[in-house]
Amino acid sequence: xxxxxxxxxxxxxxxxxxxxxxxxxxxxxxxxxxxxxxxxxxxxxxxxxxxxxxxxxxxxxxxxxxxxxxxxxxxxxxxxxxxxxxxxxxxxxxxxxxxxxxxxxxxxxxxxxxxxxxxxxxxxxxxxxxxxxxxxxxxxxxxxxxxxxxxxxxxxxxxxxxxxxxxxxxxxxxxxxxxxxxxxxxxxxxxxxxxxxxxxxxxxxxxxxxxxxxxxxxx
Amino acid sequence: xxxxxxxxxxxxxxxxxxxxxxxxxxxxxxxxxxxxxxxxxxxxxxxxxxxxxxxxxxxxxxxxxxxxxxxxxxxxxx
Numbered sequence: 001x002x003x004x005x006x007x008x009x010x011x012x013x014x015x016x017x018x019x020x021x022x023x024x025x026x027x028x029x030x031x032x033x034x035x036x037x038x039x040x041x042x043x044x045x046x047x048x049x050x051x052x053x054x055x056x057x058x059x060x061x062x063x064x065x066x067x068x069x070x071x072x073x074x075x076x077x078x079x080x081x082x083x084x085x086x087x088x089x090x091x092x093x094x095x096x097x098x099x100x101x102x103x104x105x106x107x108x109x110x111x112x113x114x115x116x117x118x119x120x121x122x123x124x125x126x127x128x129x130x131x132x133x134x135x136x137x138x139x140x141x142x143x144x145x146x147x148x149x150x151x152x153x154x155x156x157x158x159x160x161x162x163x164x165x166x167x168x169x170x171x172x173x174x175x176x177x178x179x180x181x182x183x184x185x186x187x188x189x190x191x192x193x194x195x196x197x198x199x200x201x202x203x204x205x206x207x208x209x210x211x212x213x214x215x216x217x218x219x
Numbered sequence: 220x221x222x223x224x225x226x227x228x229x230x231x232x233x234x235x236x237x238x239x240x241x242x243x244x245x246x247x248x249x250x251x252x253x254x255x256x257x258x259x260x261x262x263x264x265x266x267x268x269x270x271x272x273x274x275x276x277x278x279x280x281x282x283x284x285x286x287x288x289x290x291x292x293x294x295x296x297x
Contacts, residue, residue, distance in 0.1 A: 005294075005297050008294075008297070009294045009297075012290065012294060013290070013291075013294075016282050016286070016287065016290060017279050017280075017281070017282050018279065020279060020282050020283070020286060021278065021279025021280075022279075024279070030283075034283065034285065034286045034289065037286060037290065038286075038289055038290065038293060041290055041293055041294070042293065045293075045297055097263075097266075097267070098266070098270070099262070099263050099266040099267070103259075103262060103263075103266070112262065112266075114262075114266045115265070115266065115269060118266070118269045118270050118273050119269075121273055123276065123277065126273065126274060126276075126277055127277065130274075130277065141274065144239065145271055145274045145275050146274070146275060146277055146278045146279070147278070148275075150239075150241070151239065151241050166235075166236065166241075169235065170235055173235065173270075173271075176274070177270070
């Protein structure tokens, strides 16, 4: 379809924050992220005739962003390509949940240990954990949980079946929770024990915050 | 229409589909019926929902001025 310059400009400016957010998570580098967004906009304009409908603009331009990122990575010969977004890793994180580590069914307080755990997470905790995810998992969490794309939009963008989006996202979320859990364990949080030991640790305000470098950061 | 009965395992297996609004109305109804009856699954749902909201707080901040200007400059050329 023919895309007017006005429509294209309006859409790009509306989505600029999302495009930059995803680009930052993909590249893990501010300047590279800005280059990626700029290159994406240029490619999108050149390929505007491939847009099938105005409603599809978001997934269409995110797909261009993704493809641009992948081709840029492939051009960087010095960099290994083992972290392709197309890869489907086999791992044992499927189904890991902090809930299962902390939940105590007989606690009836207004704040449960697992809820207190989440509430105690700092932005820095989450940023660190997200950055540690493999690229294929990080991007799907960003697209779903930060940018709120539907499974169908993510499938379109990544060029994978919806079933793969569903399973990869579940694995990615499990892995993210496992990393957060490991970080918390490293700072002394204990798993649920009969008698409520973990409850005391998890419900203590700042269970994850009591460390020197995080003073002054908001959650 | 008879509401399908789900056990805990089936509900937990679909909890992300439910939270992501990726299920049809019939399936949502069956899951919510179970959640009203099962404290454990309800607690799990509450936890996962809270965790997703927390991750969502990482959503991108403002666009850097330099990028904004760069993109606006590009668009003016088209």
